[in-house]
Amino acid sequence: MDDEWVSDDVRAELDEVFAETDAMTRPSRRVTVRDDSSDDPSSDPSNDASRDSRETGRLSILTRRMRGFLRRGDVDATVATPAKSSLSKASAPAKPVAARKTSAPSSGSSSGKKRVVISDDDSGPVPASEPAPAGASRFRQRRIAIRRAAGRRRLRWFSVVGIAVAAVLVLLLLLTSPILSIRNVEVEGNVYADPTALGDVIADLKGEPILTADLHGAETRLEAIPWVREASLSTHLPSRVLIQIVERQPIAFYRAVDGFNRVIDRDGRVLDVIEGDPVDYFPIRGTGPNLSAGDTVNQPFLGAAQLINALPADLLARLIAMSVSADGDVSMSLTDEVEVLFGRPNDFQTKLVGVVNEIKKQGSNKYATIDVSSGEPSVR
Helix, strand or coil: CCCCCCCCHHHHHHHHHHHCCCCCCCCCEEEEEEEHHCCCCCCCCCHHHHHHHHHHHHHHHHHHHHHHHHHCCCCCCCCCHHCCCCCCCCCCCCCCCCCCCCCCCCCCCCCEEEEEEEECCCCCCCCCCCCCCCHHHHHHHHHHHHHHHHHHHHHHHHHHHHHHHHHHHHHHHHCCCHHEEEEEEEEECCCCCCCHHHHHHHHHHHCCCCCCCCCHHHHHHHHHHCCCCEEEEECCCCCCCHHHHHHHHEEEEECCCCEEEEEEECCEEEEEEECCCCCCEEEEHHHEEECCCCCCCCCHHHHHHHHHHHEEEEEEEEEEEEEEEECEEEECCCCCCCEEEECCCCCCCHHHHHHHHHHHHHHHCCEEEEEECCCCEEEE
C-alpha cells in the first residue's frame, strides 16, 4: 500500500462511520496520526515537501470531519505521537482530545510522511455520553408515554370524584343553612277554613329547609280541613312559601238527630255543624245522621244535594226546599205550590230532563204535582 495517500480501506471505514451515526451503536474508535518515515527507508527526500503539502490538506479535511463527529459524541479520536502509539495495548488508553490541524514540516525533515490509523480497540473506557441502542430508546419512550397516559387517567378520575364530593358538600351546606329555611308563609283563598288548623300547618312549615320541606304532606293536611277542596303549595327562594286554597261551596243543610244543622256541599261533605238555620243555603227536610265536620253524608241526603247542584237556573230560582222521606224517596218543592216527586235517588239526569220538558209543556196550566219516579212524567 502506498503510504503517500490515505488508504482505500480507511476511506471506506470513515464513510461507514459518518453514514451510520444514527443507525447503530459502534465501539469506540481511536484515530492516531503517526510518523512512519522510519518504516520506508527508500523514500525520496526530494519529494517530502510536495507530499507534506498534500497530506496536510487531507488531514485538515479529516480533522474537520472528526471534530463534527466528536461533537455528536459517537467516536473517541486521539491524536498521538510516535512515542505513544495507539497500537500498544499494554499502555493505558489515551485521553480523548480534539483533533487539530498540524503544520507541514520543513523539506529537510525525516518525518515528513504521516499515517492515519483507526483502531477498533475497545479496551478503553466507553464515554458516558454514548447513546443507547435505538430499540431500547424507543422502548423507554413507549414506557414513559404509557405512564403519562395512566397518570392523566388517574388525574381525570380524581377530578371527577373531587367535583362530586364538592357538590355534595355544597348541597349539604345549603340544606342546613338558615339562609334557605322557610321564614315567610302566605295564604290565598281561605274564607271559611278553620284558622286554627291552618295555623298549625303554617307553624310546622316555618324553619324547615325550603329545598326539603314536606310540601305534599302539608297539602294533605290542608285538604283534610272540612272547608278546603284543594290546596297547593309553592316555594319561592330563598325563604317564602305560598299556600293557595280552593274552598268548598256549601249548597244545603239538614237537621240531624241531635238537633244541630249540618251544612253540606255538592259531594255531601259536612262542612260545619251549626245551631241555627242558615238563610243562604237550601234546606233539606228530614232528619239526618249525626255527623262531624269533614264527614260525608250518604243517600238520600247526598242525592238531594246532587240534585240541587244539577238544577237549571230557572228551576233553581223557583226552588224552596228539598225533602227526603223515611223510605229514602226524594222530592222537591217549587213556588206556586208545585211538588216534584223523584222517587229513589237514582237516574237523576233522566228524571230531571223529564221534569223540565213537562213544565214547558204545561205552560200556564195549573198543576200541583209532577211525578217522575217511574221515569215517565205525569201531572196531577
